[in-house]
Amino acid sequence: MSESVAQSAIAKEPLPGDLAIWFVIMAEMLVFGVFFIVYVFVRSNNVELFNEYQLELHRIGGVINTIALITSSYFVAMGVYAIRKGDVQRTGNMLLLALLMGAIFVGVKIWEYSHVFGAGIHLSTNTFYTFYISLTFFHFMHVILGMVILAVIYSFLRKGKYTAEAHMDIETGASYWHMVDLLWVVLFPLVYIIR
Amino acid sequence: MSQTRFSSSTKLTIIWVILISLTLSTAYIGYLELSGLYIVGFLLLTVTIKGQLIIDHYIGLKNVRGFWRLAMLGFVYVIPGIIFTGYYLSSV
Amino acid sequence: MQYQSQSVAKLYFIAAIGLFLGQILFGTVIGAQYIWGDFLFPAIPFNVARMVHTNLLIVWLLFGFMGAAYYLIPEESETELFSPMLAILMFWIFLAAGAATILAYLLVPYATLAEITMNDLLPTMGREFLEQPTITKIGIVVVALSFLFNIGMTMLKGRKTVISMIMFLGLVGLAVFFLFSFVNPHNLIEDKFWWWWVVHLWVEGVWELIMGAMLAFVLIKTTGVDREIIEKWLYVIIAMSLITGLIGMGHHYYWIGTPEYWQWWGSIFSAMEPIPFFMMVLYTFNMVNQRRREHPNKVALLWAQGTAVMAFLGAGVWGFIHTLAPVNYYTHGTQVTAAHGHMAFYGAYVMIVLAMISYAMPLLRGRVANSNKAQVVEMWSFWLMTIAMVFITLFLTAAGVLQVWLQRYTDAPMGFMAVQDKLEIFYMMREIAGIIFLIGLGTYIYSFFVGGEEEATA
Numbered sequence: 026m027s028e029s030v031a032q033s034a035i036a037k038e039p040l041p042g043d044l045a046i047w048f049v050i051m052a053e054m055l056v057f058g059v060f061f062i063v064y065v066f067v068r069s070n071n072v073e074l075f076n077e078y079q080l081e082l083h084r085i086g087g088v089i090n091t092i093a094l095i096t097s098s099y100f101v102a103m104g105v106y107a108i109r110k111g112d113v114q115r116t117g118n119m120l121l122l123a124l125l126m127g128a129i130f131v132g133v134k135i136w137e138y139s140h141v142f143g144a145g146i147h148l149s150t151n152t153f154y155t156f157y158i159s160l161t162f163f164h165f166m167h168v169i170l171g172m173v174i175l176a177v178i179y180s181f182l183r184k185g186k187y188t189a190e191a192h193m194d195i196e197t198g199a200s201y202w203h204m205v206d207l208l209w210v211v212l213f214p215l216v217y218i219i220r
Numbered sequence: 221m222s223q224t225r226f227s228s229s230t231k232l233t234i235i236w237v238i239l240i241s242l243t244l245s246t247a248y249i250g251y252l253e254l255s256g257l258y259i260v261g262f263l264l265l266t267v268t269i270k271g272q273l274i275i276d277h278y279i280g281l282k283n284v285r286g287f288w289r290l291a292m293l294g295f296v297y298v299i300p301g302i303i304f305t306g307y308y309l310s311s312v
Numbered sequence: 313m314q315y316q317s318q319s320v321a322k323l324y325f326i327a328a329i330g331l332f333l334g335q336i337l338f339g340t341v342i343g344a345q346y347i348w349g350d351f352l353f354p355a356i357p358f359n360v361a362r363m364v365h366t367n368l369l370i371v372w373l374l375f376g377f378m379g380a381a382y383y384l385i386p387e388e389s390e391t392e393l394f395s396p397m398l399a400i401l402m403f404w405i406f407l408a409a410g411a412a413t414i415l416a417y418l419l420v421p422y423a424t425l426a427e428i429t430m431n432d433l434l435p436t437m438g439r440e441f442l443e444q445p446t447i448t449k450i451g452i453v454v455v456a457l458s459f460l461f462n463i464g465m466t467m468l469k470g471r472k473t474v475i476s477m478i479m480f481l482g483l484v485g486l487a488v489f490f491l492f493s494f495v496n497p498h499n500l501i502e503d504k505f506w507w508w509w510v511v512h513l514w515v516e517g518v519w520e521l522i523m524g525a526m527l528a529f530v531l532i533k534t535t536g537v538d539r540e541i542i543e544k545w546l547y548v549i550i551a552m553s554l555i556t557g558l559i560g561m562g563h564h565y566y567w568i569g570t571p572e573y574w575q576w577w578g579s580i581f582s583a584m585e586p587i588p589f590f591m592m593v594l595y596t597f598n599m600v601n602q603r604r605r606e607h608p609n610k611v612a613l614l615w616a617q618g619t620a621v622m623a624f625l626g627a628g629v630w631g632f633i634h635t636l637a638p639v640n641y642y643t644h645g646t647q648v649t650a651a652h653g654h655m656a657f658y659g660a661y662v663m664i665v666l667a668m669i670s671y672a673m674p675l676l677r678g679r680v681a682n683s684n685k686a687q688v689v690e691m692w693s694f695w696l697m698t699i700a701m702v703f704i705t706l707f708l709t710a711a712g713v714l715q716v717w718l719q720r721y722t723d724a725p726m727g728f729m730a731v732q733d734k735l736e737i738f739y740m741m742r743e744i745a746g747i748i749f750l751i752g753l754g755t756y757i758y759s760f761f762v763g764g765e766e767e768a769t770a
Contacts, residue, residue, distance in 0.1 A: 038283040047288055048548035052555050052587070054295050059580055061299055065306035072310050080253065088247040092240060095270075099236040102278040106229050149571045159573060203279045210270045211299060214263045218250040219307065 041105075042197035050204045053167070057208050060163070061215060064156050071152055076220050078153040086137045087217040090130045091209065094168075097126030098206040101175070101199045111189030113182060120179045123202070127172045134165055157216055164205070164212055171205045174198045235273050242266040260307045264300035271296025313675045315386040317393035322676045323403050324379025325669045329757060331372035331410070332662075336750050338365040343743040347736060356418065363443050364417055369657065370441060370511065371410045376665030377486075377522055378406075378459055381479060383672045384529050385463045388479075389470025394462050402458050409451045413444055435496055439503070441511045442493045449493055456487040474543040475532075478550060479525035485518030501569035508564045515627075515656070516557040520588065523623070523664045524549050527616060530671050531596065534613045535603035545595040552588035560585045563635045567644055575637035582635045586628030589620075589660075596620035609674060609681035611690045615667030618698060622659025630655055630705065642720045647735070648712030655705040658697075666756075673760070683764030690759040696752030703745035711738035 040047060068075045104119030141158070148158050178198045181187065187195055246266055249259060272293060276282035281289040313319065338361050344351045345358045352361075386393050393399060416425050422443070429445035431437045436446045444452070460483060467476055492509040528542045562578030596617055607613065630652040634643040643649065670690065674682045681687065719731045726734075 038280075040284055040288055041280050044544055045547040045551075048544075049551045049555075051291060052548075052552045052584075054292075055587070056555060056581065056584055058295060058299055059583065062302050062306075063576070063580055065303050069306050069310035076255075084247070084250045088243065088250070091243045091246075095239045095243060096236065098274060098278050099232060099239075102232050102280075103229060105280070106232065148573045155573045155576060159577065200279055203274055206278075207271055207274050207296070210274065211267055211296070214246055214267055215303060218246055219260050219263050219303070220253070220255040 042200040043193060046197045046200055050200060053204065054208070057163075057212075060160060061211060064160065064215065067152060067156065074151060075153050078151065078157075079217070079220055082157065082217050083137050083140065084217050086133050087213050090133050091213050093126045093129040093133070094206045094209050097123045097130070098203050100126065101202050105192075105195060105199050108182075108187055108192045108195050109189055113185070113187065116187070116195070117179060117182050120175055120182065124172060124175055124179070127168060127175070130168055131165075131172070134161070134168075160212060160216060164208055167205045167208070171198075171202045174201055231277065235277050239270055239273060242270055257308060257311060261304060264304050267300050268296050313672075313678075315392050317396040317399075318383050318386050318672075319676055320393065320396050320399040320403070321379040321383035321672060323400065324375050324382060325673060325676075327403070327407055328372045328375035328379060328665065329669070331368050331375065333753060333757065334414070335365055335368035335372060336746075336753050338368065340743065340746050340750055343739070343746045346732075346739040347743060360417055360422070364414055366441055367417070367443060368414065373661050373665060375406070376668070377483065378403075380522075380526050380665065380668040380672075381459070381463050381483060383668070383676070384479060384526065385466050385476055386470075388473045388476040388529070389467050391466060391470035394465035394469070398458055398462050402455050402462075405451065406455045409448055409455075413448045416445070417443070434494070436494055439496075439507055442507070446494075449490075452490065453487070456490065460484060460487060473539070474546060475525045475528050478521050478546060479529075482518045482521030482525060485521065486514055489513045489518065504568045505565070505570060508561060512561055512564060513558070515660070516561050516585065517554065519661060520553040520557060521550055523619075523660055524553075524592070526664050526668050527592065527596065527619065530612060530616045530667050531599045533671060534607040534609060534616070535599050536605040536607075537599045537602050541602075542595075542599065545591070545599075549588045549591050549595070552584075552591065556581050556584035556587065560635075563637075563640065566637050566640055579635065579637045583632065585635070586624065586632050589624040589628035593620045593624045607681070609671060609687075611682075611687045611694065612667055612671035614691060614694055615663055615670050618694060619659060619663035619667055622655065622663055622698065622701070624659070626652065626655030626657070626659035626705065630709075642716045643712065646712045646715045646720075647708045647738075648716070651705045651708035651712055654708065655701060658701045663698075682759070683762065685764035686759050686762035689755060689762050693752050693756035693759060696755055697749050698752075700745045700749035700752055704742050704749065707738045707742040707745060711735045711742070714738070 100119045100123035104116045104123065107115040107119060141154075146154055148155055175198055178194055181194065246263055249263060275289070275292045275296065279292070281292060341352060341356060342358060342361045342365055345353075345361065349358075382393060382399055420428070422438075425445060426432075426437050429437075429447050431446055434446050436449055437443060442449075460480075463480065463483070467480060489509055492506050495506040495509075497503050497506070524546050528546050531537065532539055532542055558581075559577055560582030562574045563582040565574035565578055597620070600613065600617065634640050634648050634652065674680065682690070714735060715731055718726045718734060719728060
């Protein structure tokens, strides 16, 4: 695609990662974007219901998960930085830390779901819970997928596949993972906090 | 790029501190169970700031020109904008 | 044609066109029965004619896909087909089973057919699109498995390209989802739940992969644009159609007894379903503008461009019109659905198969492209069929809107049959458009027999 390299000071950088992942990212953000807008629209017709049940959510869990994902994103960004310097060892460590943070997110989320479902709440309990469960669950699936991608990249890294010059996959996986983080950054205040 | 005063990894760490601080402020508001349009506006502002920091520095689109950065930034400006409008309309 | 074994595709294409003709003939019969209820009664009752019309559609498209795969996979893999013999054998089995099933629909009462074929042992009959006797269904599975084995082995021994991988993935998905035709729970809601997985997860999911791969193949061949560029687009379209289509299929779950959240899931995800089709339009026209050669087979490119546009209109726009739950509450199962079904099937799947046939058939007959004269005739058939289909869709949409207005979106609803009487004028115009479509199809078939100077330029 556009690897046009102008050597001037305002040189434009190429898109990080494979172009294909960017189309996927766009598609995902579009779907989530519509979902967020529909949430707001439905809430505006059920303000009391949403305000009442929103307070039942476990906000501390949400906060821990936000911190986990942001920190995970940080480690991934550090990992990309390290591989650009050719520091494979450090990149590996950063990816592992990112995966650890992802695992914390998954653990907390499962704990949160076990409480919600344990209380007999499900998708059809009321409109608020329909949206809470749908939105967080779709996002949860993306976290899992992102972790699988990161884990695959980590195993390739350990096999010595990447260098400072050739590490397209790492940028691709990192871009996807940052998107998962970005979606949660919107989702968390929207569903858990804003009232 | 790198006309910044910090090395890139330091920059990433500083941004992490900012992101966490904004998250904690959101958490504190949640803890107090505050509501109202100003609060909503503030929370959405933190979303936009966090989103732009992630897009520009973590994903690294700051110096990528054209469609992709605009589309990504569009998400963190337009979506909070619509959310705010929705909350504004349902509160009046 | 680069590989000898690609010639098996010819059989499949000829059968596909033959069955297509049958489908359209029965289409005009049903169209007439909408106006004169006892037309051809009792020889061909409406329910039987409708069953033949829809079943033939599916079967001839399957023939078209298989033929396309037998042409495309060896060429992409740069090797001969694993077993041309198996492909030919399966062709005859599939054709015989298909023909026997259609004849049985026409000659034997459906209940008797169920009895003869021992439907009791494993009941799968009696549901729309899945009317085939269980034994036919098992035959389809056998044919599909042999087919997948054949092209899978071909791919294994040859070059692996994105196009062939996506084509294969789509065909595997087709076979896997067909297995749900054997799921037939007693509970009507559960039955319906799985029923939608067969044909509708095809057309909204895996068939889009097949369509994307075939479109990419025809575009690479006729425009000479770099494979890398086309593959990127293909990735995007596939990602989009899977993200939106698989859950978007929930727009069929609004009113069948499934939980309410399907109204949200179905609405939100299916609202995105036009996007991949829109991207297909952008991509097709982009590739044509960037073309690096003037391929002598102009009409194949016309079909390729046509399929992108008509799929977007039929599947994308006409799908979106009634996909949101609050709208669908009124339009569900009206003529609006019929309008969408006709244009979507024609635009997305009929036209892509015809594009593939149009590209491959001259090569299979030993020339790069047909004579100019033959191509002009084929272009006539393109416009006749496409414009006729646009009008069929418009008349059915008008009928559907009026139907909703008189029967549902009103304080004084009229009865179903009373409303049908009011729609008669639209049904008449639809039938005229249908006959023009049939003429278009006749022109298409005639174009294969037009001689003239052969195009020699490559």
